[in-house]
Amino acid sequence: MNAVETLLNNTLHSHLAWAGPLLGLLTFGESLAFVGAVVPATAVMVVAGGLxxxxxxxPVSIIFWCLMGAILGDALSYWLGRRLGPVAFRHRWLRPQRRQVARTRLFFKTSRLPVLLLYRFTGPVRAFVPLIAGMSAMTSRRFQALNIISAVVWVPLMLAPGYLAAVGLKLGAGVVSASV
Structure with a gap:
């Protein structure tokens, strides 16, 4: 191991306590409207699952901080949507997409529960659903209940692939060493 690798390894091990808060900050960013389209927390969560x-x-710290980040990010996006209100749907920037905006609003109004429970699994779109929920004047109590439920499902499912891959590698290494 060279000096740079040793320094990096020592730095990482001495700052492992920051893994939870940093991952929580990433999930918060990924859950925010507009910002969430470019923040890649999901990929980092898969790696964190392996770690x-x-x-x-x-794992308890990672799950806690990821849940807090996801819930608070969506809550802030919802609040922003409430502040903007339905008037934002008529903004001049959206005029060329009037038909798509109307379809989105209609789809959202007719299928709120399934959309809000599944939206976290839809990539960059996930960051805009809470904003639209707020702009559509969905009640805060209903939104926050669905926000918490979907976060409790989403966080473990995003950590699971990395976790299961690491466990599989451990099991595979045990089988190989036992047969040698």
Whole structure:
């Protein structure tokens, strides 16, 4: 191991306590309207799942901070939508897309529950659904209940692929070493 690798390794191990808050900040960013289209928290969560399985970082801390980030990011986007109100649907920037805006509003009004429970799994679109919920004047109590439920499902499912891959690698390494 060269000096740079040693320094990097020592730095990472001495700052592992920041993994949870940093990942929470990433999930917060990914859940914010507009910002969420460019913040890649999902990919980092898969890696974090593997690190949790390897015992490198604390899974309880990671899950807690990711839940807080996801819930608070969506809550802030919802609040922003409430502040903008339905008038924002008529903004001059949206005039060329009037038909798409109308379809989106109609779709959202006719299928709120399924949309809000599944929106977290739809990539960059996920960041805009809370904003639209707020602009559509969905009640805060209903939105926050669905926000929390969807976050509780989403966070473990995003950590699971990395976790399961790391566990599989451990099991595979055990089988290989046992047969040698």
């Amino acid at each position: 949790c399985a390897g015992g490198v970082i604390d």
